[in-house]
Amino acid sequence: xxxxxxxxxxxxxxxxxxxxxxxxxxxxxxxxxxxxxxxxxxxxxxxxxxxxxxxxxxxxxxxxxxxxxxxxxxxxxxxxxxxxxxxxxxxxxxxxxxxxxxxxxxx
Amino acid sequence: xxxxxxxxxxxxxxxxxxxxxxxxxxxxxxxxxxxxxxxxxxxxxxxxxxxxxxxxxxxxxxxxxxxxxxxxxxxxxxxxxxxxxxxxxxxxxxxxxxxxxxxxxxxxxxxxxxxxxxxxxx
Numbered sequence: 001x002x003x004x005x006x007x008x009x010x011x012x013x014x015x016x017x018x019x020x021x022x023x024x025x026x027x028x029x030x031x032x033x034x035x036x037x038x039x040x041x042x043x044x045x046x047x048x049x050x051x052x053x054x055x056x057x058x059x060x061x062x063x064x065x066x067x068x069x070x071x072x073x074x075x076x077x078x079x080x081x082x083x084x085x086x087x088x089x090x091x092x093x094x095x096x097x098x099x100x101x102x103x104x105x106x107x
Numbered sequence: 108x109x110x111x112x113x114x115x116x117x118x119x120x121x122x123x124x125x126x127x128x129x130x131x132x133x134x135x136x137x138x139x140x141x142x143x144x145x146x147x148x149x150x151x152x153x154x155x156x157x158x159x160x161x162x163x164x165x166x167x168x169x170x171x172x173x174x175x176x177x178x179x180x181x182x183x184x185x186x187x188x189x190x191x192x193x194x195x196x197x198x199x200x201x202x203x204x205x206x207x208x209x210x211x212x213x214x215x216x217x218x219x220x221x222x223x224x225x226x227x228x229x
Contacts (some may be wrong), residue, residue, distance in 0.1 A: 043219035
């Protein structure tokens, strides 16, 4: 199975900061990657699919980039509601694989 | 609006069985693959299983292969996850989620249920 390495595992930032989270696949996955936000006690929410396509209703401060093996999620200007845990999801084939998660905390 | 509602969670002893249900509404259920994803307490997300729109070719993670069976009843817009020979490490919140596109093949998961907690403990 393809392995996903997500970094960093945790991140402290302030409102208004720009932050970047990365996922690296152990082999090429084209653009079959999504990004999810999960708030405590809630289900994950799809933010980005196909590596860079914003899911309908998601604010434009979220963006995704990359293809092949290296992918990034960028939040251009952090808002208070963005402090949560973020996961990448590889859906190139089965089994699907999630990254380990990045916990974004308020500095 | 799209809704997925899990039920059937609870406390079960090691070696026991449990069946989760995922009731769907608000979309053409019989056209979409449904996945199960779990999350152990304080841990990350783990993909568990897929059932295709027509009920064929289910796929399972290695961690549950042989102990879990996924099925669906398209007349009732419901997916089931039958879990047998449960282990303490199966303790998790189990989510069902809908594939974003109603096409054959893999794809992102867009709508998720609220989750059902399964606790395996003596």
